[in-house]
Amino acid sequence: MLIKIPRTSDCKLSDVTPEALYLSRRHLLGGTLAGLAVGALPRLGVAGEASRYADVEPGTAPGWFASKLDAARWQAVTVQGEAITPFKDATHYNNFYEFGPDKGDPAANAGSLKTEPWSVVVDGEVGKPGRYALEDFVKPYQLEERIYRLRCVEAWSMVIPWLGISLAQVLKQVEPTSKARYVRFETLQDPKSMPGQRSGFALINWPYVEGLRLDEAMNPLAILAVGMYGRALPNQNGAPLRLVVPWKYGFKSIKSIVRISLVAEQPGTTWQGLAPDEYGFYANVNPTVDHPRWSQARERRLPSGLLSPNVRDTLMFNGYADEVASLYSGLDLRKNY
Ligand SMILES: Nc1nc2c(c(=O)[nH]1)N[C@H]1C(S)=C(S)[C@@H](COP(=O)(O)O)O[C@H]1N2
Numbered sequence: 147m148l149i150k151i152p153r154t155s156d157c158k159l160s161d162v163t164p165e166a167l168y169l170s171r172r173h174l175l176g177g178t179l180a181g182l183a184v185g186a187l188p189r190l191g192v193a194g195e196a197s198r199y200a201d202v203e204p205g206t207a208p209g210w211f212a213s214k215l216d217a218a219r220w221q222a223v224t225v226q227g228e229a230i231t232p233f234k235d236a237t238h239y240n241n242f243y244e245f246g247p248d249k250g251d252p253a254a255n256a257g258s259l260k261t262e263p264w265s266v267v268v269d270g271e272v273g274k275p276g277r278y279a280l281e282d283f284v285k286p287y288q289l290e291e292r293i294y295r296l297r298c299v300e301a302w303s304m305v306i307p308w309l310g311i312s313l314a315q316v317l318k319q320v321e322p323t324s325k326a327r328y329v330r331f332e333t334l335q336d337p338k339s340m341p342g343q344r345s346g347f348a349l350i351n352w353p354y355v356e357g358l359r360l361d362e363a364m365n366p367l368a369i370l371a372v373g374m375y376g377r378a379l380p381n382q383n384g385a386p387l388r389l390v391v392p393w394k395y396g397f398k399s400i401k402s403i404v405r406i407s408l409v410a411e412q413p414g415t416t417w418q419g420l421a422p423d424e425y426g427f428y429a430n431v432n433p434t435v436d437h438p439r440w441s442q443a444r445e446r447r448l449p450s451g452l453l454s455p456n457v458r459d460t461l462m463f464n465g466y467a468d469e470v471a472s473l474y475s476g477l478d479l480r481k482n483y
């Protein structure tokens with residue numbers, strides 16, 4: 147993002163795809179989460195089948211994952227009229243700077259990440275702090291499939307079928323105190339398995355940190371994902387546990403989480419710390435507020451090539467305005483970008 151000279155293909159969205167090449171209506175149906183559960187996509191087979199998506203590469207998963215999958219609620223939320231991004235693109239065009247700065251680096255290098263055993267620390271302003279084995283951390287909650295748009299601040303996007311648990315339910319369970327106003331998330335720091343943390347390109351002050359206001363974190367759209375495309379998360383996508391906040395730019399959706407802290411003050415976050423003029427704390431997807439170096443009005447939807455760039459309009463809050471706009475009433479979104 148900051149450290150790379152942006153590729154022309156990342157940022158030049160002025161060459162517009164003819165209107166007919168993309169769909170005009172692409173918002174979610176209805177205003178409530180229950181109303182969002184639509185069955186517009188083709189039937190995908192039965193729960194627990196490894197090959198729920200045609201082009202998926204099966205991966206290895208810890209034992210607990212299969213039983214969660216058997217009980218999963220499939221397509222609890224989806225997007226209507228937009229194709230799911232091919233698995234190949236979602237797993238070979240990634241940002242995960244711990245494994246290198248180029249889009250192909252995470253797929254090439256993240257095999258070294260050891261995701262089992264994994265534990266998550268919950269601390270700070272909570273009644274029930276603790277360190278949980280990932281299996282125990284996930285166990286109490288319903289696994290749901292959420293098909294969400296993912297819009298990177300670099301102006302490309304995908305549609306990804308995540309498998310995750312409700313962040314709000316997790317937070318309720320650990321009992322935030324009256325002082326808790328923000329949630330801070332931290333990625334694993336392990337230079338041995340993360341070459342990006344060893345290399346000189348890293349202006350990043352590891353570990354990668356992200357944060358949400360507590361009310362944002364409690365929004366039903368926010369999930370902690372453990373899988374995608376009907377299987378466990380590939381390492382390059384943030385295994386074994388990552389945040390997904392679909393109305394915000396992708397960099398908020400922090401990967402490979404080891405620590406969740408409830409805090410009183412707004413936490414310092416990685417990209418805001420590196421370039422506060424370019425990346426804000428809120429980072430809500432907003433087609434009317436441009437990045438200083440490029441427009442945010444449009445995006446390249448993957449798969450995207452020179453002949454078929456597949457450009458479409460970016461939607462306010464990435465198409466989730468009905469669900470999240472009320473979080474920001476009275477807030478100047480131009481100042482709080
Ligand atoms: N720890 C960590 N989390 C991260 C990143 C990262 O570099 N490190 N990149 C972010 C960015 S910029 C994006 S767009 C998304 C990409 O998620 P994906 O590769 O699963 O599509 O992850 C986000 N989470």
Ligand SMILES: [Mo]
Nearest residue numbers: 298299396397
């Ligand atoms: Mo991103």
